[in-house]
Amino acid sequence: MTEAMETPGGDAYLAAIAGIVADVEDVERRMAAVQIAQLRTLAAAGRLAEEQGAPPNAKVTLHDMVLRSIAAEIGGAMRTTDRTVQRRIGEARMTIEGFPAAVAAWEAGRIVQGHVRAIVDAGVNLPAQLWAEFEKVAIERCEGETPNRVRGELEILAHRMHPRSFAERHEEAAARRCVRLVPGRDGMSDLIATLPTVIAEGIHDRLTQQARAIVDTRAERAGAEKADVVATDARSTDQVRADVFADLLLAGTPALDDTRDTTAGPLSAIRARVQVLLPAATLTGVDDGPCDLTGRSPIDPATARTLAGATHVWERLFHDPTTGVTVATDSYRVPSGMRRFLQARDQHCRFPGCRVAAIRCEVDHTHDHALGGKTELSNLAHLCQRHHSMKQFTAWRVRLLRGGVLEWTSPLGRIYREDAPTPAVAFTPAATHPGDPAPF
Known part of the structure; x- marks a missing residue:
């Protein structure tokens, strides 16, 4: 037995x-x-x-x-x-x-x-x-x-x-942008584009959104005119992403995009999302250093300034520690202003070692809202889907400490501290000189 x-x-x-x-x-x-x-x-x-x-x-x-x-x-x-x-x-x-x-x-x-x-x-x-x-x-x-x-x-x-x-070196590197074709095996080849990072990131993000839209709406399209095609569509997200990439370059629109009633079909209307951390000194032109493309790599300051100013695509974040930030709400849903602040604070998933950008994560109530947890900054943090699920369905536990620090406890009782990311803006006392007027 x-x-x-x-x-x-x-x-x-x-x-x-x-x-x-x-x-x-x-x-x-x-x-x-x-x-x-x-x-x-x-x-x-x-x-x-x-x-x-x-x-x-x-x-x-x-x-x-x-x-x-x-x-x-x-x-x-x-x-x-x-x-x-x-x-x-x-x-x-x-x-x-x-x-x-x-x-x-x-x-x-x-x-x-x-x-x-x-x-x-x-x-x-x-x-x-x-x-x-x-x-x-x-x-x-x-x-x-x-x-x-x-x-x-x-x-x-x-x-x-x-x-x-960095701006000078980026300008030289950008002059070497190109597209290369590398022949492969079994009738396949690699098409490699060397582009500024923010453009490459935007292209990949848009392709990913379109691929996910196609995969997620297979059931809805099953009753459409091409039901037999949809029923046999078992492509992975990677395969769909590659197919959409080819469709856009060769035909200008994804093959599954319905363009009969609109000049731009629903898939063509999807726009890329890119999250950039732009220090105040770089925004004003005082500093010419690189900016952080969250979850990826540095980008040049000129591109970051251009993106920050394009208000129809990008949201600019201004944080007034006295009056400008929503710190709590009675509802479960996180208001957009608070969400923007959390994206700037967290920058990425807050599980130790994870670098999934905050814009691709879920805002999690550290103390479950259903168990009395409040929708406030001291109880919210970004977690990617993988680690959000792990928090819900495994013995891993987490506490949000002062200063945005997360304390994770493993099933063995091991403690892992996830410090808040380095702030995008830091303030230091200004030097005073004899004769300067007294501060207000």
Whole structure:
């Protein structure tokens, strides 16, 4: 006779999960040690090639030939190509020699490999003399956060530390915009467009909305003229997105768009949604640094200013801490003014490590409204659909603390603090000088 299955939350279940988590932590520590050792070994191979290929009267190609030879030798041992090994040797030298403090922090367990990659990817675009200063600040920012959460912030930090303005560098990069066709296999190819980030984000968002509209209305269209087509339409969102992309470029409208009664069908009328955090100094032109395309990457200030001024598409947020913000309401529905404030405060899903932009999340009552939770700023936070469902249907619990900090408690009782994102605007006391008039 078999014993009854232990239900999730029972002592045996929690003990099993605790054991698995402890094993994972141990494996992660050992893997980190091995990965660091491998990086140092590959970096040593690169230094050896440089030393052997750099005698006083050596030809320019000698170093490359030595490096190729060593890479081929290592490739045989690793069972991979010499080209791959040569690339990894370059990456290892950049990490070990260029960002030693980040490697030391990884070795000490303060950060993980993903953090190191994010630091190197962002910092390598700076002049070498700024790398040490950059990684010092970057390591502090990485501690306690997941790599994907800090990647965008590290990119902006590097852009702001760069001796040339982001606007100047973006203008040069934008001049290289293009569309490339990369032939693939089995009759497929990749069509790659290199565009300003905000335009690419807008295109992808619009395609996503249109694809979801088609997928979500299959049942409604089942009784239409093309019922047989709809009934057999089992395409995924990715497949529909690709088909709509082709329809728009080739025909100007999605194939399923009903344009008989209007000049622009319902799918064509869908507009992209893009969320940008624009510091006040950048908005006024005092600062020319990058702006944060929430959930993605930095964009140039000129584009951000243009978007902020296009009031028929974008809503500008002005927060007066005394009179300008709706802080509570008696209804369940969150008013638009409060929702805009929460989007600016949260920026993204507030589950630890999640970077889904707030405009694609749901506003959740931390203390359930049905159980007496109020619709007020101190009880509201953005959660993506995945983590909203997890909060509702699993043993994960959350409290909203002062300052917008969320405290998540796992089924094992582990505490994860999700600090409020860095404010888009910060105020500092102005310096006073002799003879200045007294403040009111």
